[in-house]
Amino acid sequence: MVRAPCCEKMGLKKGPWTPEEDQVLVDYIHRHGHANWRALPKQAGLLRCGKSCRLRWVNYLRPDIKRGNFSREEQETIIRLHGMLGNRWSAIAAKLAGRTDNEIKNVWHTHLKKLVFSPNMSSTGSKRTTTDCSRPNRTALSQPLPTRLEADHGGARLASTSPEQSYSDFYSFATGSSGPSGGISNVKEEGCSSQELQDIDEGFWLDTLSMDESATLTIPDTTPPPPTSDRFDLFTSSDIDNTDFWLNVFMGAGDLQELSQL
DNA sequence: AAGGAAGTCAACCGCTAGGAC
DNA sequence: AGTCCTAGCGGTTGACTTCCT
Known part of the structure:
Protein backbone atom coordinates (compact mmCIF):
# COMPACT_ATOMS: atom_id res chain seq x y z
CA MET A 1 0.00 0.00 0.00
CA ARG A 62 -18.50 16.45 18.58
CA PRO A 63 -21.62 17.87 20.23
CA ASP A 64 -22.27 14.78 22.34
CA ILE A 65 -18.88 14.86 24.00
CA LYS A 66 -19.12 14.94 27.76
CA ARG A 67 -16.43 17.20 29.14
CA GLY A 68 -15.16 17.49 32.67
CA ASN A 69 -14.97 15.18 35.63
CA PHE A 70 -15.10 11.45 35.32
CA SER A 71 -17.57 10.27 37.87
CA ARG A 72 -16.73 7.58 40.34
CA GLU A 73 -18.99 5.20 38.43
CA GLU A 74 -17.27 5.97 35.15
CA GLN A 75 -13.88 5.27 36.64
CA GLU A 76 -15.05 2.05 38.18
CA THR A 77 -16.44 1.08 34.81
CA ILE A 78 -13.15 1.83 33.09
CA ILE A 79 -11.22 -0.31 35.54
CA ARG A 80 -13.72 -3.10 35.24
CA LEU A 81 -13.88 -3.04 31.45
CA HIS A 82 -10.14 -2.73 31.11
CA GLY A 83 -9.79 -5.86 33.17
CA MET A 84 -12.00 -7.70 30.73
CA LEU A 85 -11.16 -6.03 27.42
CA GLY A 86 -7.61 -4.88 27.85
CA ASN A 87 -6.47 -1.85 25.86
CA ARG A 88 -9.51 -1.84 23.63
CA TRP A 89 -10.22 1.78 24.25
CA SER A 90 -12.90 2.17 21.63
CA ALA A 91 -14.82 -0.76 23.07
CA ILE A 92 -14.54 0.73 26.54
CA ALA A 93 -15.55 4.14 25.23
CA ALA A 94 -18.63 2.61 23.65
CA LYS A 95 -19.86 1.79 27.14
CA LEU A 96 -19.28 5.28 28.46
CA ALA A 97 -21.62 7.72 26.77
CA GLY A 98 -19.96 10.93 25.75
CA ARG A 99 -16.42 9.77 26.50
CA THR A 100 -13.83 9.26 23.80
CA ASP A 101 -11.34 6.46 23.52
CA ASN A 102 -8.54 9.00 23.66
CA GLU A 103 -9.81 10.50 26.88
CA ILE A 104 -10.30 7.12 28.49
CA LYS A 105 -6.84 6.07 27.39
CA ASN A 106 -5.36 9.18 28.95
CA VAL A 107 -7.25 8.74 32.19
CA TRP A 108 -6.18 5.15 32.40
CA HIS A 109 -2.51 5.91 31.82
CA THR A 110 -2.37 8.96 34.03
CA HIS A 111 -4.57 7.92 36.95
CA LEU A 112 -6.25 4.58 37.07
CA LYS A 113 -3.36 2.38 36.01
CA LYS A 114 -1.23 3.72 38.79
CA LEU A 115 -3.87 3.04 41.36
CA VAL A 116 -4.54 -0.45 40.16
CA PHE A 117 -1.06 -1.67 39.38
CA SER A 118 1.31 0.43 41.42
CA PRO A 119 -0.45 1.20 44.67
CA ASN A 120 2.61 0.46 46.73
CA MET A 121 4.83 3.03 45.14
CA SER A 122 6.55 5.31 47.51
CA SER A 123 4.73 8.42 48.59
CA THR A 124 7.69 10.35 47.34
CA GLY A 125 6.85 9.17 43.86
CA SER A 126 4.39 11.94 43.28
CA LYS A 127 4.55 15.61 43.75
CA ARG A 128 0.92 16.42 43.26
CA THR A 129 -1.11 17.21 46.29
CA THR A 130 -4.35 18.32 44.71
CA THR A 131 -4.92 15.37 42.42
CA ASP A 132 -5.79 12.98 45.14
CA CYS A 133 -6.38 9.88 43.08
CA SER A 134 -3.00 10.13 41.48
CA ARG A 135 -1.35 9.73 44.83
CA PRO A 136 -2.36 6.68 46.79
CA ASN A 137 -3.08 6.99 50.47
CA ARG A 138 0.08 5.92 52.23
CA THR A 139 -1.48 4.84 55.48
CA ALA A 140 -4.04 2.57 53.96
CA LEU A 141 -1.82 1.31 51.19
CA SER A 142 0.67 0.00 53.65
CA GLN A 143 -1.81 -2.78 54.29
CA PRO A 144 -1.97 -5.85 52.08
CA LEU A 145 -5.18 -6.48 50.21
CA PRO A 146 -7.34 -9.54 49.81
CA THR A 147 -6.81 -11.29 46.55
CA ARG A 148 -9.09 -14.26 46.60
CA LEU A 149 -12.78 -14.50 47.13
CA GLU A 150 -13.97 -18.00 47.55
CA ALA A 151 -17.41 -19.57 47.47
CA ASP A 152 -18.19 -20.78 50.95
CA HIS A 153 -21.52 -22.22 52.02
CA GLY A 154 -23.50 -20.20 49.57
CA GLY A 155 -21.76 -17.04 50.47
CA ALA A 156 -18.37 -15.65 49.81
CA ARG A 157 -15.30 -15.95 51.87
CA LEU A 158 -12.38 -13.64 51.64
CA ALA A 159 -9.05 -15.37 51.78
CA SER A 160 -6.05 -13.67 53.22
CA THR A 161 -2.95 -13.24 51.15
CA SER A 162 0.71 -12.70 51.44
CA PRO A 163 1.91 -9.17 51.98
CA GLU A 164 3.56 -9.27 48.58
CA GLN A 165 0.23 -9.49 46.88
CA SER A 166 -1.28 -6.20 45.93
CA TYR A 167 -4.18 -4.38 44.41
CA SER A 168 -3.21 -5.62 41.01
CA ASP A 169 -3.89 -9.17 42.13
CA PHE A 170 -7.26 -8.23 43.44
CA TYR A 171 -7.94 -6.26 40.28
CA SER A 172 -7.03 -9.28 38.19
CA PHE A 173 -9.22 -11.52 40.21
CA ALA A 174 -12.17 -9.18 40.56
CA THR A 175 -12.25 -8.37 36.90
CA GLY A 176 -11.42 -11.87 35.77
CA SER A 177 -8.75 -10.46 33.54
CA SER A 178 -6.14 -13.09 34.07
CA GLY A 179 -4.96 -16.01 36.08
CA PRO A 180 -6.26 -19.50 36.58
CA SER A 181 -8.88 -18.48 39.10
CA GLY A 182 -11.01 -16.95 36.39
CA GLY A 183 -12.27 -14.07 38.46
CA ILE A 184 -15.93 -13.49 39.02
CA SER A 185 -17.00 -16.24 36.71
CA ASN A 186 -15.13 -18.72 38.83
CA VAL A 187 -16.90 -17.59 41.94
CA LYS A 188 -20.21 -17.96 40.23
CA GLU A 189 -19.36 -21.45 39.07
CA GLU A 190 -18.65 -22.35 42.64
CA GLY A 191 -22.14 -21.45 43.65
CA CYS A 192 -22.12 -17.83 44.66
CA SER A 193 -24.67 -15.86 42.69
CA SER A 194 -24.59 -12.21 41.83
CA GLN A 195 -27.46 -11.57 44.17
CA GLU A 196 -25.71 -13.33 46.98
CA LEU A 197 -22.65 -11.26 46.42
CA GLN A 198 -24.73 -8.13 46.28
CA ASP A 199 -26.28 -9.05 49.58
CA ILE A 200 -22.91 -9.04 51.26
CA ASP A 201 -22.81 -6.02 53.47
CA GLU A 202 -19.94 -4.31 55.11
CA GLY A 203 -20.35 -6.48 58.16
CA PHE A 204 -19.44 -9.48 56.09
CA TRP A 205 -16.13 -8.01 55.18
CA LEU A 206 -15.40 -7.11 58.77
CA ASP A 207 -16.43 -10.54 60.00
CA THR A 208 -14.53 -12.35 57.31
CA LEU A 209 -11.38 -10.48 57.96
CA SER A 210 -11.55 -10.96 61.67
CA MET A 211 -12.32 -14.69 61.49
CA ASP A 212 -9.31 -15.49 59.38
CA GLU A 213 -6.36 -15.53 61.69
CA SER A 214 -3.89 -15.20 58.90
CA ALA A 215 -5.62 -12.18 57.45
CA THR A 216 -3.41 -9.17 57.57
CA LEU A 217 -5.77 -6.73 55.94
CA THR A 218 -7.01 -4.02 58.19
CA ILE A 219 -10.11 -2.09 57.35
CA PRO A 220 -9.03 1.20 55.85
CA ASP A 221 -9.80 4.45 57.48
CA THR A 222 -13.22 5.34 56.18
CA THR A 223 -12.90 9.01 56.93
CA PRO A 224 -14.04 10.77 53.77
CA PRO A 225 -11.25 12.47 51.89
CA PRO A 226 -11.24 16.24 51.95
CA PRO A 227 -12.94 17.80 48.96
CA THR A 228 -10.63 18.76 46.18
CA SER A 229 -11.07 21.08 43.27
CA ASP A 230 -9.51 18.99 40.59
CA ARG A 231 -11.43 16.95 38.08
CA PHE A 232 -11.03 13.68 39.93
CA ASP A 233 -12.58 14.79 43.16
CA LEU A 234 -15.25 12.13 42.86
CA PHE A 235 -12.82 9.27 42.91
CA THR A 236 -9.91 9.16 45.28
CA SER A 237 -7.19 6.87 46.45
CA SER A 238 -9.28 6.30 49.53
CA ASP A 239 -11.81 4.63 47.30
CA ILE A 240 -9.19 2.21 46.09
CA ASP A 241 -8.41 1.43 49.69
CA ASN A 242 -12.02 0.78 50.48
CA THR A 243 -13.44 -2.68 50.18
CA ASP A 244 -16.72 -1.29 48.90
CA PHE A 245 -14.94 0.11 45.89
CA TRP A 246 -13.64 -3.28 44.88
CA LEU A 247 -16.98 -4.83 45.59
CA ASN A 248 -18.52 -2.39 43.13
CA VAL A 249 -15.93 -3.28 40.56
CA PHE A 250 -16.36 -6.92 41.35
CA MET A 251 -20.14 -6.88 41.00
CA GLY A 252 -20.04 -4.95 37.78
CA ALA A 253 -17.68 -7.46 36.32
CA GLY A 254 -20.32 -10.12 36.72
CA ASP A 255 -22.91 -8.02 34.96
CA LEU A 256 -20.63 -7.38 32.04
CA GLN A 257 -19.27 -10.82 31.43
CA GLU A 258 -20.64 -10.82 27.92
CA LEU A 259 -18.19 -8.12 27.01
CA SER A 260 -15.36 -10.53 27.41
CA GLN A 261 -16.71 -12.27 24.35
CA LEU A 262 -16.03 -9.24 22.20
C1' DA B 1 12.29 33.25 42.38
C1' DA B 2 14.20 29.86 39.44
C1' DG B 3 15.09 25.48 37.67
C1' DG B 4 14.01 20.84 37.29
C1' DA B 5 10.94 16.91 37.78
C1' DA B 6 6.67 14.98 37.15
C1' DG B 7 1.85 15.02 35.55
C1' DT B 8 -1.61 15.95 31.99
C1' DC B 9 -3.76 15.72 27.68
C1' DA B 10 -4.34 17.06 22.77
C1' DA B 11 -2.54 15.61 18.73
C1' DC B 12 0.21 12.82 15.77
C1' DC B 13 2.06 8.35 13.90
C1' DG B 14 1.86 3.89 12.11
C1' DC B 15 -0.76 0.01 11.38
C1' DT B 16 -4.82 -2.73 10.03
C1' DA B 17 -9.49 -4.07 8.60
C1' DG B 18 -12.66 -3.70 5.30
C1' DG B 19 -15.02 -1.75 1.33
C1' DA B 20 -14.76 -0.35 -3.57
C1' DC B 21 -13.14 -1.18 -7.91
C1' DA C 1 -8.06 -12.27 -6.58
C1' DG C 2 -5.43 -8.31 -6.18
C1' DT C 3 -4.85 -3.44 -5.43
C1' DC C 4 -6.07 0.90 -3.73
C1' DC C 5 -8.11 3.86 -0.45
C1' DT C 6 -10.25 5.29 3.79
C1' DA C 7 -11.76 5.12 8.55
C1' DG C 8 -10.62 3.77 12.78
C1' DC C 9 -7.66 2.03 16.33
C1' DG C 10 -3.90 1.89 19.88
C1' DG C 11 0.64 3.62 20.97
C1' DT C 12 3.48 7.49 21.47
C1' DT C 13 4.97 12.24 21.59
C1' DG C 14 5.61 16.77 23.06
C1' DA C 15 3.87 21.21 24.70
C1' DC C 16 2.12 22.94 28.60
C1' DT C 17 1.08 23.00 33.59
C1' DT C 18 1.90 22.11 38.30
C1' DC C 19 4.61 21.17 42.09
C1' DC C 20 8.83 20.55 44.75
C1' DT C 21 13.37 21.84 46.21
Missing part, protein backbone atom coordinates in the same frame (compact mmCIF):
# COMPACT_ATOMS: atom_id res chain seq x y z
CA VAL A 2 1.29 3.43 -0.87
CA ARG A 3 1.14 5.69 2.10
CA ALA A 4 -0.17 9.18 1.55
CA PRO A 5 2.41 11.93 2.08
CA CYS A 6 2.40 13.30 5.57
CA CYS A 7 0.75 16.60 6.37
CA GLU A 8 3.94 18.62 6.42
CA LYS A 9 5.05 17.42 3.01
CA MET A 10 1.68 18.46 1.66
CA GLY A 11 2.07 21.89 3.19
CA LEU A 12 -0.61 21.17 5.73
CA LYS A 13 -0.69 22.48 9.25
CA LYS A 14 0.05 20.38 12.32
CA GLY A 15 -0.21 20.97 16.03
CA PRO A 16 -2.87 22.52 18.21
CA TRP A 17 -6.08 23.68 16.62
CA THR A 18 -7.08 27.31 16.80
CA PRO A 19 -10.63 28.40 17.71
CA GLU A 20 -11.01 29.66 14.16
CA GLU A 21 -10.13 26.28 12.70
CA ASP A 22 -12.53 24.61 15.11
CA GLN A 23 -15.30 26.91 14.00
CA VAL A 24 -14.64 26.23 10.34
CA LEU A 25 -14.70 22.50 10.92
CA VAL A 26 -17.84 22.57 13.03
CA ASP A 27 -19.65 24.81 10.57
CA TYR A 28 -18.71 22.62 7.65
CA ILE A 29 -19.77 19.39 9.32
CA HIS A 30 -23.05 20.91 10.44
CA ARG A 31 -23.77 21.88 6.86
CA HIS A 32 -22.37 18.95 4.93
CA GLY A 33 -21.61 16.16 7.34
CA HIS A 34 -18.39 14.17 7.20
CA ALA A 35 -18.88 11.51 4.59
CA ASN A 36 -15.32 11.77 3.35
CA TRP A 37 -12.69 12.92 5.81
CA ARG A 38 -9.94 13.01 3.21
CA ALA A 39 -11.85 15.44 1.03
CA LEU A 40 -13.32 17.43 3.91
CA PRO A 41 -10.43 19.79 4.78
CA LYS A 42 -10.00 20.87 1.18
CA GLN A 43 -13.71 21.49 0.74
CA ALA A 44 -13.93 23.28 4.07
CA GLY A 45 -10.87 25.39 3.38
CA LEU A 46 -8.78 23.96 6.19
CA LEU A 47 -5.02 23.44 5.91
CA ARG A 48 -5.25 20.17 7.76
CA CYS A 49 -5.22 16.56 6.72
CA GLY A 50 -8.43 14.60 6.91
CA LYS A 51 -7.07 12.48 9.66
CA SER A 52 -6.40 15.49 11.83
CA CYS A 53 -9.89 16.84 11.15
CA ARG A 54 -11.49 13.55 12.04
CA LEU A 55 -9.55 13.29 15.28
CA ARG A 56 -10.38 16.83 16.26
CA TRP A 57 -14.07 16.26 15.63
CA VAL A 58 -14.27 12.86 17.27
CA ASN A 59 -12.23 13.73 20.35
CA TYR A 60 -13.16 17.34 20.96
CA LEU A 61 -15.75 19.04 18.79
Whole structure:
Protein backbone atom coordinates (compact mmCIF):
# COMPACT_ATOMS: atom_id res chain seq x y z
CA MET A 1 0.00 0.00 0.00
CA VAL A 2 1.29 3.43 -0.87
CA ARG A 3 1.14 5.69 2.10
CA ALA A 4 -0.17 9.18 1.55
CA PRO A 5 2.41 11.93 2.08
CA CYS A 6 2.40 13.30 5.57
CA CYS A 7 0.75 16.60 6.37
CA GLU A 8 3.94 18.62 6.42
CA LYS A 9 5.05 17.42 3.01
CA MET A 10 1.68 18.46 1.66
CA GLY A 11 2.07 21.89 3.19
CA LEU A 12 -0.61 21.17 5.73
CA LYS A 13 -0.69 22.48 9.25
CA LYS A 14 0.05 20.38 12.32
CA GLY A 15 -0.21 20.97 16.03
CA PRO A 16 -2.87 22.52 18.21
CA TRP A 17 -6.08 23.68 16.62
CA THR A 18 -7.08 27.31 16.80
CA PRO A 19 -10.63 28.40 17.71
CA GLU A 20 -11.01 29.66 14.16
CA GLU A 21 -10.13 26.28 12.70
CA ASP A 22 -12.53 24.61 15.11
CA GLN A 23 -15.30 26.91 14.00
CA VAL A 24 -14.64 26.23 10.34
CA LEU A 25 -14.70 22.50 10.92
CA VAL A 26 -17.84 22.57 13.03
CA ASP A 27 -19.65 24.81 10.57
CA TYR A 28 -18.71 22.62 7.65
CA ILE A 29 -19.77 19.39 9.32
CA HIS A 30 -23.05 20.91 10.44
CA ARG A 31 -23.77 21.88 6.86
CA HIS A 32 -22.37 18.95 4.93
CA GLY A 33 -21.61 16.16 7.34
CA HIS A 34 -18.39 14.17 7.20
CA ALA A 35 -18.88 11.51 4.59
CA ASN A 36 -15.32 11.77 3.35
CA TRP A 37 -12.69 12.92 5.81
CA ARG A 38 -9.94 13.01 3.21
CA ALA A 39 -11.85 15.44 1.03
CA LEU A 40 -13.32 17.43 3.91
CA PRO A 41 -10.43 19.79 4.78
CA LYS A 42 -10.00 20.87 1.18
CA GLN A 43 -13.71 21.49 0.74
CA ALA A 44 -13.93 23.28 4.07
CA GLY A 45 -10.87 25.39 3.38
CA LEU A 46 -8.78 23.96 6.19
CA LEU A 47 -5.02 23.44 5.91
CA ARG A 48 -5.25 20.17 7.76
CA CYS A 49 -5.22 16.56 6.72
CA GLY A 50 -8.43 14.60 6.91
CA LYS A 51 -7.07 12.48 9.66
CA SER A 52 -6.40 15.49 11.83
CA CYS A 53 -9.89 16.84 11.15
CA ARG A 54 -11.49 13.55 12.04
CA LEU A 55 -9.55 13.29 15.28
CA ARG A 56 -10.38 16.83 16.26
CA TRP A 57 -14.07 16.26 15.63
CA VAL A 58 -14.27 12.86 17.27
CA ASN A 59 -12.23 13.73 20.35
CA TYR A 60 -13.16 17.34 20.96
CA LEU A 61 -15.75 19.04 18.79
CA ARG A 62 -18.50 16.45 18.58
CA PRO A 63 -21.62 17.87 20.23
CA ASP A 64 -22.27 14.78 22.34
CA ILE A 65 -18.88 14.86 24.00
CA LYS A 66 -19.12 14.94 27.76
CA ARG A 67 -16.43 17.20 29.14
CA GLY A 68 -15.16 17.49 32.67
CA ASN A 69 -14.97 15.18 35.63
CA PHE A 70 -15.10 11.45 35.32
CA SER A 71 -17.57 10.27 37.87
CA ARG A 72 -16.73 7.58 40.34
CA GLU A 73 -18.99 5.20 38.43
CA GLU A 74 -17.27 5.97 35.15
CA GLN A 75 -13.88 5.27 36.64
CA GLU A 76 -15.05 2.05 38.18
CA THR A 77 -16.44 1.08 34.81
CA ILE A 78 -13.15 1.83 33.09
CA ILE A 79 -11.22 -0.31 35.54
CA ARG A 80 -13.72 -3.10 35.24
CA LEU A 81 -13.88 -3.04 31.45
CA HIS A 82 -10.14 -2.73 31.11
CA GLY A 83 -9.79 -5.86 33.17
CA MET A 84 -12.00 -7.70 30.73
CA LEU A 85 -11.16 -6.03 27.42
CA GLY A 86 -7.61 -4.88 27.85
CA ASN A 87 -6.47 -1.85 25.86
CA ARG A 88 -9.51 -1.84 23.63
CA TRP A 89 -10.22 1.78 24.25
CA SER A 90 -12.90 2.17 21.63
CA ALA A 91 -14.82 -0.76 23.07
CA ILE A 92 -14.54 0.73 26.54
CA ALA A 93 -15.55 4.14 25.23
CA ALA A 94 -18.63 2.61 23.65
CA LYS A 95 -19.86 1.79 27.14
CA LEU A 96 -19.28 5.28 28.46
CA ALA A 97 -21.62 7.72 26.77
CA GLY A 98 -19.96 10.93 25.75
CA ARG A 99 -16.42 9.77 26.50
CA THR A 100 -13.83 9.26 23.80
CA ASP A 101 -11.34 6.46 23.52
CA ASN A 102 -8.54 9.00 23.66
CA GLU A 103 -9.81 10.50 26.88
CA ILE A 104 -10.30 7.12 28.49
CA LYS A 105 -6.84 6.07 27.39
CA ASN A 106 -5.36 9.18 28.95
CA VAL A 107 -7.25 8.74 32.19
CA TRP A 108 -6.18 5.15 32.40
CA HIS A 109 -2.51 5.91 31.82
CA THR A 110 -2.37 8.96 34.03
CA HIS A 111 -4.57 7.92 36.95
CA LEU A 112 -6.25 4.58 37.07
CA LYS A 113 -3.36 2.38 36.01
CA LYS A 114 -1.23 3.72 38.79
CA LEU A 115 -3.87 3.04 41.36
CA VAL A 116 -4.54 -0.45 40.16
CA PHE A 117 -1.06 -1.67 39.38
CA SER A 118 1.31 0.43 41.42
CA PRO A 119 -0.45 1.20 44.67
CA ASN A 120 2.61 0.46 46.73
CA MET A 121 4.83 3.03 45.14
CA SER A 122 6.55 5.31 47.51
CA SER A 123 4.73 8.42 48.59
CA THR A 124 7.69 10.35 47.34
CA GLY A 125 6.85 9.17 43.86
CA SER A 126 4.39 11.94 43.28
CA LYS A 127 4.55 15.61 43.75
CA ARG A 128 0.92 16.42 43.26
CA THR A 129 -1.11 17.21 46.29
CA THR A 130 -4.35 18.32 44.71
CA THR A 131 -4.92 15.37 42.42
CA ASP A 132 -5.79 12.98 45.14
CA CYS A 133 -6.38 9.88 43.08
CA SER A 134 -3.00 10.13 41.48
CA ARG A 135 -1.35 9.73 44.83
CA PRO A 136 -2.36 6.68 46.79
CA ASN A 137 -3.08 6.99 50.47
CA ARG A 138 0.08 5.92 52.23
CA THR A 139 -1.48 4.84 55.48
CA ALA A 140 -4.04 2.57 53.96
CA LEU A 141 -1.82 1.31 51.19
CA SER A 142 0.67 0.00 53.65
CA GLN A 143 -1.81 -2.78 54.29
CA PRO A 144 -1.97 -5.85 52.08
CA LEU A 145 -5.18 -6.48 50.21
CA PRO A 146 -7.34 -9.54 49.81
CA THR A 147 -6.81 -11.29 46.55
CA ARG A 148 -9.09 -14.26 46.60
CA LEU A 149 -12.78 -14.50 47.13
CA GLU A 150 -13.97 -18.00 47.55
CA ALA A 151 -17.41 -19.57 47.47
CA ASP A 152 -18.19 -20.78 50.95
CA HIS A 153 -21.52 -22.22 52.02
CA GLY A 154 -23.50 -20.20 49.57
CA GLY A 155 -21.76 -17.04 50.47
CA ALA A 156 -18.37 -15.65 49.81
CA ARG A 157 -15.30 -15.95 51.87
CA LEU A 158 -12.38 -13.64 51.64
CA ALA A 159 -9.05 -15.37 51.78
CA SER A 160 -6.05 -13.67 53.22
CA THR A 161 -2.95 -13.24 51.15
CA SER A 162 0.71 -12.70 51.44
CA PRO A 163 1.91 -9.17 51.98
CA GLU A 164 3.56 -9.27 48.58
CA GLN A 165 0.23 -9.49 46.88
CA SER A 166 -1.28 -6.20 45.93
CA TYR A 167 -4.18 -4.38 44.41
CA SER A 168 -3.21 -5.62 41.01
CA ASP A 169 -3.89 -9.17 42.13
CA PHE A 170 -7.26 -8.23 43.44
CA TYR A 171 -7.94 -6.26 40.28
CA SER A 172 -7.03 -9.28 38.19
CA PHE A 173 -9.22 -11.52 40.21
CA ALA A 174 -12.17 -9.18 40.56
CA THR A 175 -12.25 -8.37 36.90
CA GLY A 176 -11.42 -11.87 35.77
CA SER A 177 -8.75 -10.46 33.54
CA SER A 178 -6.14 -13.09 34.07
CA GLY A 179 -4.96 -16.01 36.08
CA PRO A 180 -6.26 -19.50 36.58
CA SER A 181 -8.88 -18.48 39.10
CA GLY A 182 -11.01 -16.95 36.39
CA GLY A 183 -12.27 -14.07 38.46
CA ILE A 184 -15.93 -13.49 39.02
CA SER A 185 -17.00 -16.24 36.71
CA ASN A 186 -15.13 -18.72 38.83
CA VAL A 187 -16.90 -17.59 41.94
CA LYS A 188 -20.21 -17.96 40.23
CA GLU A 189 -19.36 -21.45 39.07
CA GLU A 190 -18.65 -22.35 42.64
CA GLY A 191 -22.14 -21.45 43.65
CA CYS A 192 -22.12 -17.83 44.66
CA SER A 193 -24.67 -15.86 42.69
CA SER A 194 -24.59 -12.21 41.83
CA GLN A 195 -27.46 -11.57 44.17
CA GLU A 196 -25.71 -13.33 46.98
CA LEU A 197 -22.65 -11.26 46.42
CA GLN A 198 -24.73 -8.13 46.28
CA ASP A 199 -26.28 -9.05 49.58
CA ILE A 200 -22.91 -9.04 51.26
CA ASP A 201 -22.81 -6.02 53.47
CA GLU A 202 -19.94 -4.31 55.11
CA GLY A 203 -20.35 -6.48 58.16
CA PHE A 204 -19.44 -9.48 56.09
CA TRP A 205 -16.13 -8.01 55.18
CA LEU A 206 -15.40 -7.11 58.77
CA ASP A 207 -16.43 -10.54 60.00
CA THR A 208 -14.53 -12.35 57.31
CA LEU A 209 -11.38 -10.48 57.96
CA SER A 210 -11.55 -10.96 61.67
CA MET A 211 -12.32 -14.69 61.49
CA ASP A 212 -9.31 -15.49 59.38
CA GLU A 213 -6.36 -15.53 61.69
CA SER A 214 -3.89 -15.20 58.90
CA ALA A 215 -5.62 -12.18 57.45
CA THR A 216 -3.41 -9.17 57.57
CA LEU A 217 -5.77 -6.73 55.94
CA THR A 218 -7.01 -4.02 58.19
CA ILE A 219 -10.11 -2.09 57.35
CA PRO A 220 -9.03 1.20 55.85
CA ASP A 221 -9.80 4.45 57.48
CA THR A 222 -13.22 5.34 56.18
CA THR A 223 -12.90 9.01 56.93
CA PRO A 224 -14.04 10.77 53.77
CA PRO A 225 -11.25 12.47 51.89
CA PRO A 226 -11.24 16.24 51.95
CA PRO A 227 -12.94 17.80 48.96
CA THR A 228 -10.63 18.76 46.18
CA SER A 229 -11.07 21.08 43.27
CA ASP A 230 -9.51 18.99 40.59
CA ARG A 231 -11.43 16.95 38.08
CA PHE A 232 -11.03 13.68 39.93
CA ASP A 233 -12.58 14.79 43.16
CA LEU A 234 -15.25 12.13 42.86
CA PHE A 235 -12.82 9.27 42.91
CA THR A 236 -9.91 9.16 45.28
CA SER A 237 -7.19 6.87 46.45
CA SER A 238 -9.28 6.30 49.53
CA ASP A 239 -11.81 4.63 47.30
CA ILE A 240 -9.19 2.21 46.09
CA ASP A 241 -8.41 1.43 49.69
CA ASN A 242 -12.02 0.78 50.48
CA THR A 243 -13.44 -2.68 50.18
CA ASP A 244 -16.72 -1.29 48.90
CA PHE A 245 -14.94 0.11 45.89
CA TRP A 246 -13.64 -3.28 44.88
CA LEU A 247 -16.98 -4.83 45.59
CA ASN A 248 -18.52 -2.39 43.13
CA VAL A 249 -15.93 -3.28 40.56
CA PHE A 250 -16.36 -6.92 41.35
CA MET A 251 -20.14 -6.88 41.00
CA GLY A 252 -20.04 -4.95 37.78
CA ALA A 253 -17.68 -7.46 36.32
CA GLY A 254 -20.32 -10.12 36.72
CA ASP A 255 -22.91 -8.02 34.96
CA LEU A 256 -20.63 -7.38 32.04
CA GLN A 257 -19.27 -10.82 31.43
CA GLU A 258 -20.64 -10.82 27.92
CA LEU A 259 -18.19 -8.12 27.01
CA SER A 260 -15.36 -10.53 27.41
CA GLN A 261 -16.71 -12.27 24.35
CA LEU A 262 -16.03 -9.24 22.20
C1' DA B 1 12.29 33.25 42.38
C1' DA B 2 14.20 29.86 39.44
C1' DG B 3 15.09 25.48 37.67
C1' DG B 4 14.01 20.84 37.29
C1' DA B 5 10.94 16.91 37.78
C1' DA B 6 6.67 14.98 37.15
C1' DG B 7 1.85 15.02 35.55
C1' DT B 8 -1.61 15.95 31.99
C1' DC B 9 -3.76 15.72 27.68
C1' DA B 10 -4.34 17.06 22.77
C1' DA B 11 -2.54 15.61 18.73
C1' DC B 12 0.21 12.82 15.77
C1' DC B 13 2.06 8.35 13.90
C1' DG B 14 1.86 3.89 12.11
C1' DC B 15 -0.76 0.01 11.38
C1' DT B 16 -4.82 -2.73 10.03
C1' DA B 17 -9.49 -4.07 8.60
C1' DG B 18 -12.66 -3.70 5.30
C1' DG B 19 -15.02 -1.75 1.33
C1' DA B 20 -14.76 -0.35 -3.57
C1' DC B 21 -13.14 -1.18 -7.91
C1' DA C 1 -8.06 -12.27 -6.58
C1' DG C 2 -5.43 -8.31 -6.18
C1' DT C 3 -4.85 -3.44 -5.43
C1' DC C 4 -6.07 0.90 -3.73
C1' DC C 5 -8.11 3.86 -0.45
C1' DT C 6 -10.25 5.29 3.79
C1' DA C 7 -11.76 5.12 8.55
C1' DG C 8 -10.62 3.77 12.78
C1' DC C 9 -7.66 2.03 16.33
C1' DG C 10 -3.90 1.89 19.88
C1' DG C 11 0.64 3.62 20.97
C1' DT C 12 3.48 7.49 21.47
C1' DT C 13 4.97 12.24 21.59
C1' DG C 14 5.61 16.77 23.06
C1' DA C 15 3.87 21.21 24.70
C1' DC C 16 2.12 22.94 28.60
C1' DT C 17 1.08 23.00 33.59
C1' DT C 18 1.90 22.11 38.30
C1' DC C 19 4.61 21.17 42.09
C1' DC C 20 8.83 20.55 44.75
C1' DT C 21 13.37 21.84 46.21
